[in-house]
Amino acid sequence: ALGALGAFDTATALHGSQSLEVLAPLPRSGEIAMSARVGEVWDKGRAAVFEVVVESEFFIATWSLFAPGAGGFGGERGPSAPSAPEGDADVVGTLATRADQAALYRLTGDRHHIHIDPEAAARIGQPRPILHGLCTLAAATLPLADMLGGHPADLKTLFGRFAAPVFPGDAAQVRAWGDAVDVRFDVVTATGAVLSGGRAVFA
Known part of the structure; x- marks a missing residue:
């Protein structure tokens, strides 16, 4: 929907990251009502990152969309990538x-x-x-x-x-x-x- 409204080019935008917070178990059957909103828009210079938050009573899912060519509008850069864990994996x-x-x-x-x-x-x-x-x-x-x-x-x-x-x-x-x-x-x-x-x- 964001791409259709002209926020970015859907042909080049990529799914950059994803988060999920589970609030309650999903029902075995039935319907789920969900709503979506733009959470943040970060300016990475030559690209922008759009965070789309999808909410329901069972979960909150946040989609991070990396949009080349949509940056440079003077906004905040947003958080940096998490640092890699130190040492050998457990x-x-x-x-x-x-x-x-x-x-x-x-x-x-x-x-x-x-x-x-x-x-x-x-x-x-x-x-x-x-x-x-x-x-x-x-x-x-x-x-x-x-x-x-x-x-x-x-x-x-x-x-x-x-x-x-x-x-x-x-x-x-x-x-x-x-x-x-x-x-x-x-x-x-x-x-x-x-x-x-x-x-x-x-x-």
Whole structure:
């Protein structure tokens, strides 16, 4: 909706980070009323970051959208990226993805062509379609909970920044510092971090 109103170019804007705060368990059936608003707009110079806050009685989800070419309007830069944890990770696990995972994830409603169409992926400089960043973050919570002795359904807080794409079918390492009460984590491949600044709480 923001792009349609001219806030930024939807062809170049990227999903930069995501946070989730769980307020109550989801009902087994029924409908959920949600409202969305622009929380903050940060001026990064050559780009802007739009924070879209989606609220319901069950959760608050904040989408951070990185919009190249929309900065330079004189606003505040906003918070810096979280610093990386120091020392070796306390536990390390594996995030395995399926070759058809991006196709399956499209059933959630995110049908951006870069996740399914090789030509669309090539236009953004990728050799083949990439996995949705939000899919990577969500999928990482499963091995993360297992590594920490928690349960995915107990997730209360989740945050992650999308640093680089994951290709469907690839495997990555999930590195964690801390415990289920409050853990810092990242997801890395042989070429570097694909998800950074991660934080999760399993209550």
